[in-house]
Amino acid sequence: MSKSKFILLIIFYFFIFSSSSQSSSDDLVNKISKNIRCLICQGQSVYDSNSEFAESIKLLIKKKIDEGVSENDIYEYLKIQYGDWIVYEPEFNKNTFFLWTIPIFVFVIGGWVIFRKIKFFKL
Amino acid sequence: MKKNTLFLILLIFTIFCFIVLFKGLSKDNSYKPNINFGKKLSSFEGKNFFNDQLVNSNELFNENKIYVLNIWASWCAPCRAEHSILMELKKNKLIEIIGINYKDNLKNAKKFVDEYGNPYSEILIDEDGTIAISLGAYGIPETIVVDRNQIILKKFFGAINNKSLKEINSLTK
Numbered sequence: 001m002s003k004s005k006f007i008l009l010i011i012f013y014f015f016i017f018s019s020s021s022q023s024s025s026d027d028l029v030n031k032i033s034k035n036i037r038c039l040i041c042q043g044q045s046v047y048d049s050n051s052e053f054a055e056s057i058k059l060l061i062k063k064k065i066d067e068g069v070s071e072n073d074i075y076e077y078l079k080i081q082y083g084d085w086i087v088y089e090p091e092f093n094k095n096t097f098f099l100w101t102i103p104i105f106v107f108v109i110g111g112w113v114i115f116r117k118i119k120f121f122k123l
Numbered sequence: 124m125k126k127n128t129l130f131l132i133l134l135i136f137t138i139f140c141f142i143v144l145f146k147g148l149s150k151d152n153s154y155k156p157n158i159n160f161g162k163k164l165s166s167f168e169g170k171n172f173f174n175d176q177l178v179n180s181n182e183l184f185n186e187n188k189i190y191v192l193n194i195w196a197s198w199c200a201p202c203r204a205e206h207s208i209l210m211e212l213k214k215n216k217l218i219e220i221i222g223i224n225y226k227d228n229l230k231n232a233k234k235f236v237d238e239y240g241n242p243y244s245e246i247l248i249d250e251d252g253t254i255a256i257s258l259g260a261y262g263i264p265e266t267i268v269v270d271r272n273q274i275i276l277k278k279f280f281g282a283i284n285n286k287s288l289k290e291i292n293s294l295t296k
Contacts, residue, residue, distance in 0.1 A: 039261050052226065053261055056252030063253060081165065081259035098143070109136075113129070 029062050032074055035088050036061075045088065159259060164192075164273040167257045169247030172224055172232070178247055183221055184273050189294050191220045192267040193243070194255050196227040197235035202264045205282035209242035212288055217295040222246035225255050225263050268294065 033047040038054045046054040057078070064074050078086050090096045167180045184190055193209060195202040212218055222243035224232050229248070236246075249255055258267060261280075268277040268291055276294060279287050 052252060053256075056226075056256045059251045060253045060256045077165075080162075081159075081257065082261070109132075 025062070025065050028065055028071065029058060032061050032071060033058050035075075036078060037086050037088055039082060039086065159275050159278070162275055164267070164269055164275060165257045165259075167247075167254045169223070169249055169254050172222070172229075172246035172248055178245070180273075183245060184269070184271055186219065187271050189218050189276070189291070190269050190271070190273075191218055191291060192223060192258065192269065193220055194223045194225050194249070194258070194260050194263045194265045196225045196263055197231040198227065199225075199263050201282035203235075203239070205264055205266075205284070206239045206242070208283050208285065208288050210240050212291060213242040215292055215295060218291065219244045223249050223254055223258070225249045226252050 030047055033054075034045050036046040036057060038044045038046050038049040038051060038057075040051055040053045041049045044054075046057045048054075061074055064077065069077070075087055084090065090099065092100050164180070169178060170176065171178050191209075191212065209220060213220060220242050222245070224246055226249065236243075247254065255263070255265070258265075260267075264282050266277075266279040266283050266287070267275060268279075269275055277290065283291075
């Protein structure tokens with residue numbers, strides 16, 4: 001392989017690698033910003049909003065990802081600044097106990113009722 | 124008998140859901156900013172407004188004073204309205220005002236300070252708005268009062284007024 005072809009190949013791989021790492025970082029920014037509430041918008045996530053607030057949050061998320069901060073740590077950081085309300089998916093704690101347990105309770109009771117009904121009709 | 128038990132369970136569950144949802148209706152679910160009183164300010168870094176040198180927030184709070192962090196921009200009308208209050212606040216020697224210039228055109232911001240006066244002992248440039256986010260701001264103007272240990276004492280959303288001026292000054296007494 002000639003020297004020029006070798007250099008071209010290296011440049012090609014460099015671009016492929018840099019664009020794929022760039023897109024994975026962007027994907028993570030999108031993923032996180034979809035789960036962050038835009039506090040100054042009506043019913044919009046940071047991902048959906050183009051407000052100054054949302055744009056700054058997106059940039060901050062990107063900066064944190066580039067610094068190597070994990071996804072959970074970014075959520076925690078934003079929760080410290082703005083409270084739990086900023087995250088769409090609430091974590092399990094004493095305030096969200098019923099929110100998380102009632103669907104399971106309804107599922108189990110519903111399943112039991114259906115099971116009983118099926119058994120009743122079989123008999 | 125079994126039918127009655129099932130009916131009773133369903134009735135209790137329906138009443139429970141009704142009470143929970145009814146209570147929820149009367150609850151104010153509009154966003155209340157998280158004020159973080161008593162919590163330490165997150166550290167931040169920004170370029171100095173006048174000499175472009177990088178400044179870390181930890182270098183700013185080194186005297187035994189009350190520090191007022193004011194997020195402002197030349198394009199923000201309420202910032203203009205509160206500027207005279209900041210100039211008044213500057214007269215208190217036990218207070219240092221630090222400006223965070225939010226997403227502004229530097230030329231316009233300098234013109235603003237020249238025209239209305241400079242109440243700030245230090246101004247950091249927040250080019251992309253990330254400093255404001257690390258301070259928990261959600262709009263401008265916003266004013267955060269901290270002590271030497273960077274513990275948040277007060278937060279003012281929107282333009283400060285004479286009442287806020289009194290409240291901040293009272294912290295030095």
